[in-house]
Amino acid sequence: MFKLIPMSLYIHIPWCLKKCEYCDFNVYVKKNDIPEHEYIQHLLQDLEIDLKLIDNREIQTIFIGGGTPSLFQNKFIQKLIQGIKKRALLSNSIEISIEANPKKIETKNFIHYRESGINRLSLGIQTFNEKYLKVLGRAYNTEEAIDSLEIAQKVFNNVNIDIMYGLPSQSFNDALLDVHHAIHYNPSHISWYQLMIEPNTIFYAKKISVPKENMILKTCYQGDKLLKKSGYKKYEISSYSKPNYICKHNLNYWSFGDYIGIGCGAHGKITTKNGTIIRTVKNKNPYGFMQGNYTVSAHTVSRKDIIFEYFMNTFRLYNPISKKKFTEQTKICEKKIKKYIDIAIQEGYLIDTLKYWNTTKKGKKFLNSLLEIFLS
Structure with missing residues (x-):
């Protein structure tokens, strides 16, 4: 992984x-x-x-x-x-x-x-x-x-x-x-x-x-x-x-990849070997930063937030979302999000296939409403 x-x-x-x-x-x-x-x-x-x-x-x-x-x-x-x-x-x-x-x-x-x-x-x-x-x-x-x-x-x-x-x-x-x-x-x-x-x-x-x-x-x-x-x-x-x-x-970014963020106010997302996702935030003030006080926050992302963040990014894309990649990148079983996916399908926001999820035109148009399902 x-x-x-x-x-x-x-x-x-x-x-x-x-x-x-x-x-x-x-x-x-x-x-x-x-x-x-x-x-x-x-x-x-x-x-x-x-x-x-x-x-x-x-x-x-x-x-x-x-x-x-x-x-x-x-x-x-x-x-x-x-x-x-x-x-x-x-x-x-x-x-x-x-x-x-x-x-x-x-x-x-x-x-x-x-x-x-x-x-x-x-x-x-x-x-x-x-x-x-x-x-x-x-x-x-x-x-x-x-x-x-x-x-x-x-x-x-x-x-x-x-x-x-x-x-x-x-x-x-x-x-x-x-x-x-x-x-x-x-x-x-x-x-x-x-x-x-x-x-x-x-x-x-x-x-x-x-x-x-x-x-x-x-x-x-x-x-x-x-x-x-x-x-x-x-x-x-x-x-x-x-x-x-x-x-x-x-x-x-939109595929939920990892990135180091360096410099004033930069954000980062790093997946560790055991699958833990860490979000980093750097010092916003350039003079504080140049005193060597680089990282002001480094926290582990909860499973609930991982689910929301994953779809907040990937739903922006105009290509199918791989179920396999979701599991590889989040370490969360597809079954754990089935209830959210079912609601999104019922609302006409998503199409479900064997290997992929696809946002519909309605899903793209009402993206915030689609994402709200994954916040519940």
Whole structure:
């Protein structure tokens, strides 16, 4: 069982030039010089501690997120990658992603990222519309977004762009125009998702309103049709890819794989040899983190929570859920969840076959209602 569960590594770099008004991530606005060297050293020390928990398992994907990782100088990103390679066992076909803002000043870094071993770039464009970029508080304009995308595609074979819909005062036509623009530039992967107003954001404090639900559903339906018609396969609720360009890192999350999380506020999930699942949470404060206080929480997940967490992730995917994998990854017998499965089938959310469970269209549409069954 132990070797069957894939392993990933997430690295959090928490600094940004400014905090966007919709953002609820653990980020800190850059006011002075970032302590890049010191932070990288602590990231690697944090990694060394967590590597002891995984018994030399092979890491198949790495994702450097934030914050804005591209604020770090190239030499420090290179030191980070080199340091990981010295300490961890990496797959020969490893996917290494980094997030970047589509600012002209950052595009010069792209070639250096590729040279350091990074092979996937994720650009947080969010919208091509100048008006909505200002509404969101983004620190770039439409021209920079397009230029960054075009440069990224010259350097990397694998480029993702993030696009949001349901923005404040956004019309149906404007939302669909963003989809058309995204398709026109033909990236290998598009993450297209609805803006959610989360607590602890400026939007929440301002009580910003978003388009009504019927407009959101109409946008979602039409945008989905456009993306599929243009050759993008939907493999997760908000993820579309060209053939062979599925994001392996995110797919591992949604498949209930394991991952180490290092850096400020990073979360991890590690399955031990005896099948126990441990969730780790790292210190959110960068200066507390750089004093060596890395892990603030490490708890064993209860059987009840394992069941809910498993389906909370796997129900997002647009492929059958293997009963065999459920047992292998959770160490829970299929019979233990039969009553939940039966209710979901009766409600029309699931289809049960000999080897798989499949969510129906209704199950995807009312995913929260489906998950509530597994909370009972």
